[in-house]
Each structure stands twice: as C-alpha cells, then as structure tokens.
Amino acid sequence: MRPIDALARALSDGRVLTDPDVIDSYARDRTFVSPGKPLGVVLAASRDDVVTTLRWATEHRVPVVPRGGGTGLAGAATAGDGALILSLARMKAIRELSPADEIAVVEPGVITADLDRAAREHGLMYAPDPSSYEISTIGGNLATNAGGLRCVKYGVTRDSALGLEVVLADGRILNTGRRTMKGVTGYDLTGLFVGSEGTLGVITAATVRLRRVPERPPATFAAEFGSLRDAGAAVAAIMAAGCQPSLMELIDRATLEAINDLRNFGLEAGTIAMLIGQSDASDNEAVVARMERLCLDNGASFVAVSSSPQESEELIGLRRLAYDAKERLGACLVEDVCVPRSVLPDMIEAIEAAAVRHGVKICTVAHAGDGNLHPVFIFDRGMIEPPAEVWAAADDVFTHALELGGTLTGEHGVGVLKKRWLALEAGPVAQELQQGIKAVFDPLGLLNPGKAI
Amino acid sequence: MRPIDALARALSDGRVLTDPDVIDSYARDRTFVSPGKPLGVVLAASRDDVVTTLRWATEHRVPVVPRGGGTGLAGAATAGDGALILSLARMKAIRELSPADEIAVVEPGVITADLDRAAREHGLMYAPDPSSYEISTIGGNLATNAGGLRCVKYGVTRDSALGLEVVLADGRILNTGRRTMKGVTGYDLTGLFVGSEGTLGVITAATVRLRRVPERPPATFAAEFGSLRDAGAAVAAIMAAGCQPSLMELIDRATLEAINDLRNFGLEAGTIAMLIGQSDASDNEAVVARMERLCLDNGASFVAVSSSPQESEELIGLRRLAYDAKERLGACLVEDVCVPRSVLPDMIEAIEAAAVRHGVKICTVAHAGDGNLHPVFIFDRGMIEPPAEVWAAADDVFTHALELGGTLTGEHGVGVLKKRWLALEAGPVAQELQQGIKAVFDPLGLLNPGKAI
Numbered sequence: 001m002r003p004i005d006a007l008a009r010a011l012s013d014g015r016v017l018t019d020p021d022v023i024d025s026y027a028r029d030r031t032f033v034s035p036g037k038p039l040g041v042v043l044a045a046s047r048d049d050v051v052t053t054l055r056w057a058t059e060h061r062v063p064v065v066p067r068g069g070g071t072g073l074a075g076a077a078t079a080g081d082g083a084l085i086l087s088l089a090r091m092k093a094i095r096e097l098s099p100a101d102e103i104a105v106v107e108p109g110v111i112t113a114d115l116d117r118a119a120r121e122h123g124l125m126y127a128p129d130p131s132s133y134e135i136s137t138i139g140g141n142l143a144t145n146a147g148g149l150r151c152v153k154y155g156v157t158r159d160s161a162l163g164l165e166v167v168l169a170d171g172r173i174l175n176t177g178r179r180t181m182k183g184v185t186g187y188d189l190t191g192l193f194v195g196s197e198g199t200l201g202v203i204t205a206a207t208v209r210l211r212r213v214p215e216r217p218p219a220t221f222a223a224e225f226g227s228l229r230d231a232g233a234a235v236a237a238i239m240a241a242g243c244q245p246s247l248m249e250l251i252d253r254a255t256l257e258a259i260n261d262l263r264n265f266g267l268e269a270g271t272i273a274m275l276i277g278q279s280d281a282s283d284n285e286a287v288v289a290r291m292e293r294l295c296l297d298n299g300a301s302f303v304a305v306s307s308s309p310q311e312s313e314e315l316i317g318l319r320r321l322a323y324d325a326k327e328r329l330g331a332c333l334v335e336d337v338c339v340p341r342s343v344l345p346d347m348i349e350a351i352e353a354a355a356v357r358h359g360v361k362i363c364t365v366a367h368a369g370d371g372n373l374h375p376v377f378i379f380d381r382g383m384i385e386p387p388a389e390v391w392a393a394a395d396d397v398f399t400h401a402l403e404l405g406g407t408l409t410g411e412h413g414v415g416v417l418k419k420r421w422l423a424l425e426a427g428p429v430a431q432e433l434q435q436g437i438k439a440v441f442d443p444l445g446l447l448n449p450g451k452a453i
Numbered sequence: 454m455r456p457i458d459a460l461a462r463a464l465s466d467g468r469v470l471t472d473p474d475v476i477d478s479y480a481r482d483r484t485f486v487s488p489g490k491p492l493g494v495v496l497a498a499s500r501d502d503v504v505t506t507l508r509w510a511t512e513h514r515v516p517v518v519p520r521g522g523g524t525g526l527a528g529a530a531t532a533g534d535g536a537l538i539l540s541l542a543r544m545k546a547i548r549e550l551s552p553a554d555e556i557a558v559v560e561p562g563v564i565t566a567d568l569d570r571a572a573r574e575h576g577l578m579y580a581p582d583p584s585s586y587e588i589s590t591i592g593g594n595l596a597t598n599a600g601g602l603r604c605v606k607y608g609v610t611r612d613s614a615l616g617l618e619v620v621l622a623d624g625r626i627l628n629t630g631r632r633t634m635k636g637v638t639g640y641d642l643t644g645l646f647v648g649s650e651g652t653l654g655v656i657t658a659a660t661v662r663l664r665r666v667p668e669r670p671p672a673t674f675a676a677e678f679g680s681l682r683d684a685g686a687a688v689a690a691i692m693a694a695g696c697q698p699s700l701m702e703l704i705d706r707a708t709l710e711a712i713n714d715l716r717n718f719g720l721e722a723g724t725i726a727m728l729i730g731q732s733d734a735s736d737n738e739a740v741v742a743r744m745e746r747l748c749l750d751n752g753a754s755f756v757a758v759s760s761s762p763q764e765s766e767e768l769i770g771l772r773r774l775a776y777d778a779k780e781r782l783g784a785c786l787v788e789d790v791c792v793p794r795s796v797l798p799d800m801i802e803a804i805e806a807a808a809v810r811h812g813v814k815i816c817t818v819a820h821a822g823d824g825n826l827h828p829v830f831i832f833d834r835g836m837i838e839p840p841a842e843v844w845a846a847a848d849d850v851f852t853h854a855l856e857l858g859g860t861l862t863g864e865h866g867v868g869v870l871k872k873r874w875l876a877l878e879a880g881p882v883a884q885e886l887q888q889g890i891k892a893v894f895d896p897l898g899l900l901n902p903g904k905a906i
Contacts, residue, residue, distance in 0.1 A: 098793070098795070099693070100689060100693070100793075100794065100795035101793040101794055101795050102692070102794070103793070123693075123695075144637065145637045145641075147635055151635065152634075155612075156635055158641070158644075159608075159612065168882070172882055173882065174882045174883060174886065175880060175882075175883065176883060178791075178859075178860045179793050179858045179859075180791040180792060180793055180823075180824055180825075180858070180859055180860050180863065181605075181791070181794070181823040181824060181825075182600055182604065182609055182791050182820075182823050182824075182825050182860075182863040182864055183791055183860040183862065183863055184597065184598045184648045184862050184863065184864060184865070184866050184867070185860050185861050185862055185867060185871075185875065185878050185879060186867065186875070186879050186883065186884075186887050186905065186906050187645055187648070187649055187653075187887045187890060187905070187906060188598075188611070188641075188644045188645055188647065188648055189883060189886065189887070191611070191641045191644035191645070192640055192641055192644070192645055194641065195637045195640070195641055196640055200640075212692075212693075212695035212697075213695070214695070215695060236553060239555070239665075240552070240553075240576075240665075242576075242665035242666070242667070242668060244665075281734070281735065282734065282736055282739075282740075283735055283736050286735075287735075338631075338633040338634070338635050338636055339633060340551070340553075340554040340556070340632050340633055341553065341554055341555070341634070342551070342553035342554050367635075370633075370634040370635050371633055371634060371635075372633075372634075372635050405632045405633070406631075406632075406633055407631045407633050407635075407636040407638050408638050409636065409637050409638055410633065410635040410636060410637065411635055411637060412637070413637050414637070414638060414639065418638075422638065422639070425638050426638060426639050427628060429621070429625050429626065429627045429628075430627060430628065430629060430639065430642060431639070433627065433642065433893060433894065434639050434640045434642070436893035436894075437640060437890060437893055439893075440886060440889035440890055440892075440893060441886065441889075452639065452640070453639050453640060
C-alpha cells in the first residue's frame with residue numbers, strides 16, 4: 001500500500017484526491033506560477049483531519065502545502081513535486097459569534113465576506129476586506145496578513161486577530177493569544193503566525209475581533225485629476241487634515257482606460273488619475289465635503305459626491321472592476337509595493353518611468369491612504385511566465401520602493417514570487433533569525449517549504 | 454583587572470557604575486520585588502555602547518537586564534545576583550519626526566509623554582498613554598507592550614510600533630519592520646520583540662506611528678452608580694451603541710474612598726462605582742450626551758458632563774490620582790487581569806469576593822472599555838513581600854479571570870511576579886515554543902533571564 005493510501009484510509013471516504021488533473025487545479029493560486037506534480041490533496045473537514053494529515057506527513061517526511069481559497073497573488077499556495085496539498089476550504093464553521101464581546105471564533109475555510117455578513121446580522125462587521133473577500137478565506141487572509149480597502153482606517157488582518165488554534169507539523173495542538181481585547185502573556189505567537197504563509201503551522205481556528213458597523217452608510221467622492229502629483233498632494237492634504245477616510249483609492253490612467261473599455265463611464269481625455277474616497281464617520285457628509293474641497297484646492301478638475309448609498313456603491317464599483325478590467329488586457333504580474341505616504345507620487349512616477357524604460361504596460365491602483373500600490377505588469381497571455389522585460393521593470397520598481405523607504409509587499413505576501421528580492425529588504429541577520437524560528441516550529445521543514453522567508 | 458573594569462575602560466568615562474548603593478537603586482522597578490546583588494550598571498548613551506556591552510557580556514557570560522524608567526509593575530526590570538544592568542535612559546534622541554508620513558524614529562530612553570508633546574507641535578500625537586507616561590520610557594513601553602487609557606480607541610504599544618533597531622545578545626544589529634503603514638515581508642519580528650521584556654534583544658531605536666490630534670478637545674463625563682453591575686451594564690450599552698469612547702474608566706468604591714481622602718471631591722455615601730468616559734470625535738458633545746443618557750438608562754444616580762476642556766481635565770484628574778491615593782494606604786501588589794468585556798461585572802464581583810474571603814483590602818480601577826482591571830492588593834508597608842493571604846486572594850483572582858476566558862496580564866507584563874501562574878494560561882506547547890524562540894535569539898540565555906516566558 002502506498003503511504004497516501006494509508007492516509008486515505010485513516011481519513012473519511014473522499015477526503016483524499018489523487019487524480020492528477022484534479023490535483024493540478026488545487027496546486028495553483030491566482031498567479032502564473034506553475035506548480036510541480038504534487039502527491040495528492042486532502043480536503044480536511046475538521047481539526048482531527050488536520051492532525052491526522054500532519055502526523056502522517058511527519059512520519060513519511062512529506063512536504064505539506066496548506067491552502068484556502070487559492071486567490072493568492074504571490075505564489076504562496078502553489079505546490080511542488082511530491083507535496084501534499086492540505087485544503088482547509090471545507091472547514092467553514094463560524095464556531096461562535098459574540099456580539100457582547102465583539103469577537104467571533106471561525107474556522108479557516110470561512111469566506112471572508114461571509115463572516116462580515118454574519119457579523120452584520122448583529123450590527124457588527126469584520127473589517128479586513130481584501131479585494132478578493134468574496135472568494136478568499138479567513139485562513140488565507142491570516143496566512144498572508146491580508147489588507148484591503150478599509151484598512152486605511154481599520155488596520156490589516158493582524159490587527160483583527162486575537163488568538164489562534166494551530167496544528168503544528170508534528171500534530172500537536174497550539175493555542176495562541178486570547179479572547180480579550182488586550183493581553184501580554186508571553187511572546188506574541190498570534191502575530192507571528194499571521195503572515196507566515198503556512199510555514200509555521202496550520203491554523204484550524206481563529207478568534208477575531210469584530211467592530212460596530214457605523215450608524216450611517218458611508219459617503220463617497222470620486223475626484224478626477226490632470227496629474228498624478230496633484231492627486232498625491234490631495235491624498236496628503238486629506239490625511240493631514242485628519243479626515244480619517246475609511247477608504248482612499250487612487251487609480252491611474254492606464255487602469256481607468258481598461259475600466260472604461262469594460263464599462264464606459266465617460267472617461268475624459270485629460271483625466272490622468274482618479275481618487276475615490278469614503279468616510280463612515282457619524283458626520284460623514286461634512287467630512288466628504290471637506291475632502292471634496294481639498295481635492296479641488298489641489299487641482300481636481302471634477303469631483304463627484306454621492307448623494308445616496310446607491311451612488312456611493314456605484315463610485316466604489318468602478319474601483320472594484322479594476323482587476324477584472326486588467327485581466328482582459330493580458331496575463332498579469334500583480335505587485336504590491338508600499339511606501340511612506342509622502343513619497344507616493346514619486347513612486348508612481350518611478351513606476352511610469354520603468355514602464356517606458358522597459359517597454360512594458362503597467363496599470364496601477366493604490367490604497368493611497370496607506371501608500372500601498374499595486375502596479376500590474378501586463379504581458380502576453382500565451383507566455384508561461386513573464387518575459388525578461390517585465391522582470392526588469394519589476395526589478396526597477398522594487399529597487400525604487402526600497403530606496404524610498406518602502407517595502408516589497410504591503411499585503412499580498414512573499415510567496416515564491418518575491419523571494420528573489422527578499423534579501424534586499426530583510427538583510428542577512430533577520431533572515432537567519434527567521435530561519436531559526438521556522439526550525440523551532442517545523443524542524444523537518446515540511447510546511448510550505450520555500451515560501452515566505 | 455576585573456572583567457567589569459575592562460568594560461568600563463571600553464566605554465566612555467562614567468558609563469559604568471559599581472557602587473553597591475547606586476546599583477541597588479537601578480536594580481528595582483516599582484514593585485516590592487527585592488533585587489539580588491548585580492555586578493554593575495551601564496549607562497548607555499549610544500547604540501555603540503549597547504553593542505560594546507553585549508559583546509562583553511557574551512564574552513564573559515554575564516546576564517544583562519535592560520532597563521528604561523524603572524516604572525514597571527511586574528518585576529520585569531529587577532536584576533539578580535551577578536547581573537549587569539543596562540540602562541537605556543540616556544538614549545533620549547528623537548532621531549526623526551515626519552509629519553508627512555506620521556511616523557517618528559525614537560531612541561528607547563525617550564519619555565513617552567515627551568514624544569507625545571513633540572508630536573503635538575505638528576498636530577500629531579503618540580497614542581499609547583500608560584498611566585506612567587510622564588516617567589516611563591518608550592523602550593520600557595515596547596518591552597512590556599504597554600497599554601493605557603486611550604488604547605480603548607487607539608490600541609496598545611504594539612499597534613503603534615512599525616519597526617525596530619535591535620542589538621542582539623552577541624552584539625549583532627537587527628533591523629525589523631518598516632517605515633510604511635503596512636508590510637508583510639517575512640515573519641513579524643517587530644511584534645515579537647514588543648512585549649518580550651528585553652529577553653530577545655535590546656531595542657536601540659523604534660519607528661513608531663503617530664496619529665492626527667483630533668480637531669476638538671475631548672468631552673468628558675463622570676457617572677456615579679449605586680452598583681457595579683449597573684456600571685458594567687452602562688459600559689456594555691455604550692460600547693454596543695458604537696460610541697467609540699477614547700477613554701472609559703471604572704473606579705470602585707474602595708479606590709474612590711482613597712481618592713476622596715487624598716482630595717475631597719464630595720464622595721456620596723451611596724456611590725459604589727464611578728465611570729469616567731471621553732469622546733474625541735468631531736461630534737464629541739453629541740457622543741458624550743448619548744453616553745450620559747445610556748448611563749442614566751442603566752441606573753446612574755448622577756452624571757457630570759464637562760462644559761470646557763478644563764472641566765474635562767478635572768474629571769480625568771480624579772482617575773489619575775488613583776495610584777497615588779492607593780499607595781498612601783500601604784504597600785501595593787498591582788494586578789492586571791483582562792477579561793472579555795461582557796463578563797467585566799462578574800470579574801469585579803469575583804475580586805470583591807476574594808477580598809472578603811481572604812480578609813484583604815483590594816482597590817480596583819479598570820480600563821473598562823477593554824475589560825482590563827487593575828485590582829490593587831494593599832498590605833502592610835513593613836513587610837518585605839505580600840503576606841500569604843494576599844497571594845491566596847491573587848490566586849483566586851487569576852484563576853477566576855482564566856475561567857472567564859481572560860488573561861493574567863492585559864498591559865503590565867509577566868516579569869517575575871506573574872510567572873507562578875503562567876503555565877495555567879499559556880500551556881506546555883506554547884511555553885516550549887517560546888523557549889525555542891528565546892534560544893534562537895539568545896542561545897546563551899543572557900538577556901533578562903527568568904522573565905516573561
């Protein structure tokens with residue numbers, strides 16, 4: 001009997017898949033990264049399934065690639081030769097939702113937007129909202145420390161994670177953190193697991209913080225600018241005025257054209273950038289009026305302000321189309337640099353310069369309030385991986401981001417796609433310590449090898 | 454030549470103190486914990502001094518106890534026999550303060566309130582405000598992940614720490630984190646250092662997040678209640694209504710009496726608890742009016758509302774007197790349990806029951822919005838350490854907090870004082886992993902041995 005047949009026998013019927021075609025669809029994320037030939041897929045339905053799987057993997061020295069919705073953009077969930085894929089997508093229970101304590105205990109396969117909707121039945125929300133939140137899972141969001149549109153006000157996934165239940169590589173159960181808003185008992189193992197891309201253990205439940213839904217629906221503006229510098233200045237002015245936007249997105253001309261091609265919204269010839277902002281404060285209309293004024297003061301040619309929740313949704317809807325619109329242009333390498341907010345215009349100009357220098361089409365959207373930019377490098381859909389000029393342009397972009405005091409990745413993670421630049425940012429001391437931590441949690445190096453660090 | 458004389462020679466004149474009486478005053482924190490006989494004190498003035506000291510300590514296998522303002526309440530900075538005390542109090546430079554990026558880069562000896570004042574010159578603030586913030590340092594706040602009054606709205610120290618410069622035990626320099634609002638490059642070493650009580654490395658600089666000062670000064674209320682349950686219900690109602698208080702403090706009868714003895718504010722016979730709350734929202738007067746109404750709806754006998762910033766300060770001033778007022782009653786064992794907010798009244802009642810059961814005087818204040826309580830156990834000032842009945846009552850309090858889903862320490866840390874209960878909360882798997890992490894960073898076990906984990 002092959003070892004994987006023994007695993008299949010130890011789990012319930014149908015939990016282990018070994019058909020190569022089926023495996024292949026579980027071995028990829030949303031990037032172009034080609035997987036290897038994994039051994040099989042486990043569809044875990046419980047913590048016990050995870051324990052059984054990891055004990056088996058340790059016994060047989062089989063690498064394990066944990067996986068949620070497969071929506072990652074860094075190649076962190078792609079699986080190589082001989083690996084076992086451990087899908088947590090069936091662990092979908094919301095074990096507890098406590099309105100009084102404003103927390104929920106959820107399993108990793110819960111779709112992020114489903115948790116948000118469940119919370120809203122109690123007047124609460126789950127704040128982190130990566131653009132993928134209708135298809136990505138809490139487990140994947142935790143593994144990558146996902147950000148999102150609202151995190152300019154409410155923080156990233158780590159800021160909502162209070163405690164974790166984890167199965168270690170050897171099958172032991174670890175409980176980290178707490179159910180309380182504060183706590184400092186020992187080292188912050190919860191924060192360590194968030195963003196570790198499945199390399200330290202497999203999260204089987206998370207205690208997350210919920211927040212009160214603002215009393216009034218958000219008010220929104222969309223401002224058009226004739227230059228990126230003006231749009232960047234408006235962002236700086238809005239943040240400096242203490243407006244506390246709950247969303248602040250910048251869209252460049254190339255992306256606007258792609259969106260306009262998909263759904264004509266009447267893009268003006270002179271519009272080089274659009275800024276979409278939102279306030280969910282109790283005096284949100286006054287705040288949006290101030291933000292409108294600051295846009296006009298900084299050179300906006302036109303500002304639309306929502307007069308109803310529907311109009312507000314329509315303005316945000318344009319932003320939500322960005323990724324789909326770009327995917328129509330070709331294959332995409334999506335990057336994720338983050339820079340100090342004051343140098344956002346410099347970073348955008350550096351991206352444009354890199355596009356010209358290397359003859360590459362780059363469309364950029366930015367979570368501008370956080371200084372987090374997503375330049376999307378477009379290349380021929382027929383190619384297996386990006387051509388040399390795309391990598392060269394990406395190299396320019398990363399190098400420039402680091403020179404500006406920025407980071408390689410604001411919210412997507414390192415995966416395999418950013419490993420080639422990792423040493424530039426982390427440096428040898430940090431990398432050695434991270435390898436040391438990895439060895440403490442996973443001495444055999446079985447969990448998602450080659451990712452994150 | 455003794456090894457410490459070699460260290461003194463390697464540093465500038467006057468950096469090393471060896472007079473036993475002088476050493477003793479550097480070997481204590483604000484608890485009753487008796488230090489041992491440390492070897493000496495280094496008054497580090499630069500990162501180079503820290504490197505020199507730690508290289509020397511590694512060479513001679515001397516344990517090192519890093520130290521900031523010495524205001525800790527957990528015995529985390531107390532020094533034992535043969536240890537070298539490394540004071541960072543002279544490293545006071547604010548290396549950078551960037552209003553545009555809303556960050557500062559500060560050395561560990563900067564007094565927390567001084568950073569806040571420096572930020573306010575630019576319309577910014579440093580949000581974490583432990584009660585000790587006029588005498589405690591950023592380094593100590595980072596080492597303990599200090600909380601404070603404002604953290605009900607703005608989070609704890611970890612939420613403001615973006616990146617660190619650290620000297621490792623062997624003298625190597627580690628840079629963690631970033632200058633950006635978001636970032637997910639590798640494991641979260643910044644979060645790991647925050648709260649690690651100097652056991653992993655010595656922080657020599659921190660990049661911290663600043664926030665915009667609210668446009669209007671905060672508005673404040675103080676509500677008197679005839680029962681703790683009513684006060685707890687008012688807290689729950691205020692939080693559930695989404696009022697987002699910027700401060701929400703509960704003071705029990707025993708503490709109110711101590712404050713009234715110190716400064717007579719006309720404490721009524723029927724007042725069992727006082728709730729002091731604040732809003733710094735742009736519509737703060739309306740929010741405070743709502744909170745006032747919710748207090749009255751939940752049985753408050755009287756609510757005072759500030760009509761000016763001065764009155765606001767006076768109301769908060771009562772809360773600020775709590776610790777000094779209690780210190781007049783005797784020696785204090787200050788505890789720091791944190792529970793889910795919904796069980797705050799249960800926890801207060803359990804504290805009162807423990808006081809009666811063991812015949813111990815306990816005064817309690819709580820950061821009620823966070824569920825974080827500080828029961829202060831009063832004992833005879835002549836005693837070297839708390840008598841058996843105080844430990845027995847503390848044992849009851851901790852056990853009850855854990856049964857309610859709470860934690861041993863919300864913001865003060867473990868130090869040596871909470872180690873006797875640590876295994877109850879953390880469990881053997883987490884403790885083993887934390888020891889493993891410690892060994893990665895400090896393989897010789899020289900940094901603040903016996904603390905935190």
